[in-house]
Amino acid sequence: EGETEDEDLIAKEEVVVSMTNSGNIKRIPADQYRLQKRGGKGLKGADQKDEDFVSKIFSANTHTMLLSFSDRGKVYWTKVYKLPQGSRTSKGKSIKNVVQLSGDETVQEILPVDNFEPNWFVVMTTERGIIKKTSLEQFSNPRPSGIIALTMDLDDNLKRAKMSPGDSDIFIATRQGMSIRFQESNVRAMGRTARGVKAITLGKDDAVVGMEVIPPSCEDHILIVTQKGYGKRTPIDEYRSQSRGGVGIITQKITDKVGPLVGA
Numbered sequence: 001e002g003e004t005e006d007e008d009l010i011a012k013e014e015v016v017v018s019m020t021n022s023g024n025i026k027r028i029p030a031d032q033y034r035l036q037k038r039g040g041k042g043l044k045g046a047d048q049k050d051e052d053f054v055s056k057i058f059s060a061n062t063h064t065m066l067l068s069f070s071d072r073g074k075v076y077w078t079k080v081y082k083l084p085q086g087s088r089t090s091k092g093k094s095i096k097n098v099v100q101l102s103g104d105e106t107v108q109e110i111l112p113v114d115n116f117e118p119n120w121f122v123v124m125t126t127e128r129g130i131i132k133k134t135s136l137e138q139f140s141n142p143r144p145s146g147i148i149a150l151t152m153d154l155d156d157n158l159k160r161a162k163m164s165p166g167d168s169d170i171f172i173a174t175r176q177g178m179s180i181r182f183q184e185s186n187v188r189a190m191g192r193t194a195r196g197v198k199a200i201t202l203g204k205d206d207a208v209v210g211m212e213v214i215p216p217s218c219e220d221h222i223l224i225v226t227q228k229g230y231g232k233r234t235p236i237d238e239y240r241s242q243s244r245g246g247v248g249i250i251t252q253k254i255t256d257k258v259g260p261l262v263g264a
Contacts, residue, residue, distance in 0.1 A: 132196030210264030
């Protein structure tokens with residue numbers, strides 16, 4: 001008795017979701033990737049046109065909800081089973097076929113969510129150094145046309161969005177080699193349409209290129225990569241905690257040889 005939704009007929013299946021820099025997205029059954037020995041050549045994971053590359057990849061199941069955050073600060077919903085299913089070597093289809101992006105919006109971040117826990121948060125950072133934290137629960141009511149997740153200035157764009165349990169540290173890196181680490185508690189939770197607060201004071205022609213959420217007692221490393229292919233990893237402990245909104249400390253000396261930072 002009762003009504004049957006389309007979703008009730010979709011089996012829960014573990015898949016790998018990948019999206020390219022140009023916005024082509026697909027899902028692949030996880031069992032298409034066989035376990036291999038370390039050091040091998042690997043398997044081809046996607047067939048891309050010239051100058052395109054895979055920019056995001058994660059595992060999920062077909063019933064996982066995906067929150068897609070655009071460069072203009074809007075968030076859109078879609079279930080994984082609605083993504084086009086492809087083979088390991090297929091190109092996928094444009095995410096605009098799945099998500100109703102408006103105008104020339106592009107997807108900057110995709111967060112897979114199984115449960116909208118009220119004590120978890122979405123932390124967002126813009127290119128101009130603004131940070132905002134909003135309860136994950138506020139994104140639990142899907143709307144086809146999307147909603148505003150962050151109100152931004154016209155000359156700014158959303159750069160990164162990550163989920164956090166609320167007691168972490170935030171690490172931010174910039175194009176000119178600066179970085180800052182501060183406690184997440186320095187950013188109060190705000191409503192969806194709020195603008196946010198300053199995370200880092202940027203120099204001339206500088207911009208945020210990376211943001212990471214660092215769990216308590218984490219002993220990992222920060223990996224940074226420059227435009228000309230140079231990379232290094234540094235223990236997180238070497239980045240001392242500072243006050244939010246400062247200029248931060250140098251994490252990479254930028255020269256003509258190494259080029260500016262492109263990611264962290």
